[in-house]
Amino acid sequence: MRQRSGTEAGGIAHIPFTVVNDNGGAPALIICDHASRHIPAEYGDLGLSEAQLSRHIAWDIGAAEVAGRLAALLDAPAVLCGTSRLVVDCNRPFGEASSIPESSDGVVVPGNANLDLAERQRRIERYFHPYHDEIDRRIRNHNQANQAPALISVHSFTPEMDGFQRPWHVGVLWDQDQRLAAPVVRELRRDPDLLVGENEPYNGTNPPGYALHIHAAENSLPIAVFEIRQDLIDTEKGTERWAHILCRALVPVLAEYSAGNTGNGGA
Numbered sequence: 001m002r003q004r005s006g007t008e009a010g011g012i013a014h015i016p017f018t019v020v021n022d023n024g025g026a027p028a029l030i031i032c033d034h035a036s037r038h039i040p041a042e043y044g045d046l047g048l049s050e051a052q053l054s055r056h057i058a059w060d061i062g063a064a065e066v067a068g069r070l071a072a073l074l075d076a077p078a079v080l081c082g083t084s085r086l087v088v089d090c091n092r093p094f095g096e097a098s099s100i101p102e103s104s105d106g107v108v109v110p111g112n113a114n115l116d117l118a119e120r121q122r123r124i125e126r127y128f129h130p131y132h133d134e135i136d137r138r139i140r141n142h143n144q145a146n147q148a149p150a151l152i153s154v155h156s157f158t159p160e161m162d163g164f165q166r167p168w169h170v171g172v173l174w175d176q177d178q179r180l181a182a183p184v185v186r187e188l189r190r191d192p193d194l195l196v197g198e199n200e201p202y203n204g205t206n207p208p209g210y211a212l213h214i215h216a217a218e219n220s221l222p223i224a225v226f227e228i229r230q231d232l233i234d235t236e237k238g239t240e241r242w243a244h245i246l247c248r249a250l251v252p253v254l255a256e257y258s259a260g261n262t263g264n265g266g267a
Contacts, residue, residue, distance in 0.1 A: 014040040016130035020078040021071040027258045028250075029138055029149040030071050030078035031211055033091040033131075034156075035064035037084050040127070046086055047110030057104040058084045060156040062233030062242075067154040069243035074250060076152070079134050083127040086112070090131050091155075091210050094124060105161070135215055143219075150180050150257050151216050151223040152250065153209075156230045157201050169232060170245075171197035173204040173225035175212055180222035180253060187249035194245075201227060222257065224250075 018035075037059035039046060045053060052058075064080050071078035081090045085101075086109055092099040100120055102112050142149040159166055170188065174181035188196045204212055209225060216223035226246060233239045 014038070014127070015082045016127050017082050017134050018080045019134070020068045020080065021075065022077055024071060024074070024076040024078075026074045026076035026254065027142075027147050027149055027261060028074060028076040028152055028254055029135070029142070030067050030074070030076055030152045030154065031135055031215075032060070032063050032067040032078065032080045032154045033089075033211065034060035034085050035067065035080035036082045038082060039084050039087055043087060043111055046112065048086075048107070052107055053084075053086075055105075055107075056156075056158040056230060057107055058086050060154075061230040062228065062239050063154050063156045065236070065239035066156075066228065066233055066243050066246070069239060070152070070154065070246055070250075073243055073247040074254070077138065079131065079138065081131045083131070088123040088128045090128055093210055093213075094120075094128075105158075132210070132215075135211070139215065139219055139221070148219075148221060148261055150254060151211065151221050152180075152246075153211050153223060153225040154228075154246075155226060156228045156233060159229055159231045161201070166201050166229065167195055168197035168200050168227075169195050169229055170242075171200040171202070171227040173199055173202060173209070173212070173227060174223065175204040175217065177217065177222055180224040180257065183253045183256070184224045184249050187253060188245070191245070197227075 037053055067078045067080060083090070086104065087100070089099050089101065100112050100115060100123060102109055139149060157166065157171070172181050172185050172188070185196055185198055188194055204225065212223055212225055215221065228242055233242050
């Protein structure tokens with residue numbers, strides 16, 4: 001499994017993204033927006049404890065490991081974000097309040113309080129743009145090779161939110177385009193032991209996912225956004241199992257997409 005890292009941003013000793021399986025040849029691109037809990041040294045701990053920073057508010061637990069293993073199984077490259085969502089959320093448009101959250105799941109983030117526009121823009125330029133620029137570059141390269149890629153976005157969700165025990169093992173999110181999501185749901189449901197959510201525990205339209213609407217919709221590319229319950233992938237064994245589950249669901253769907261892919265977004 002080949003891996004490389006993005007360049008340092010703005011002279012800051014911080015890696016804004018990592019690429020796994022750099023030269024993967026499958027007609028797909030895997031992305032993981034919340035792969036890391038890392039906070040650049042200039043921000044310290046944002047005023048939070050180690051216990052708080054180990055929670056889901058800082059990253060998607062297990063998602064990076066699943067995405068990396070899936071990249072090897074599918075022979076597809078994976079771009080993993082290297083910055084905690086508490087510094088800047090790479091799955092949110094700039095104008096959203098949750099882009100740089102002042103609180104998350106009831107936890108106040110002191111280091112994000114009362115930020116001026118200059119600091120917000122600074123974080124976007126140093127940590128958000130390098131990650132998304134790499135995704136854009138890879139989409140362009142695929143398109144130039146007449147191989148418009150299917151996008152696979154890997155996330156994870158906390159088993160409980162606001163007192164509600166979330167029952168789903170995995171959810172698949174989408175907005176208007178179901179080309180990838182609908183057949184993937186069908187394939188996942190071949191396993192009677194899996195409880196698969198459609199636009200659960202989040203909806204593809206709300207909150208607005210950046211990759212779903214910018215990388216996928218604006219390039220007419222199909223996308224499946226996976227949300228895996230975190231207690232199922234908080235161990236090495238769990239991430240290995242779920243990478244294989246997603247792979248089994250994706251292989252026939254990607255084969256069908258590739259067969260009909262004309263290089264113009266698969267439309």
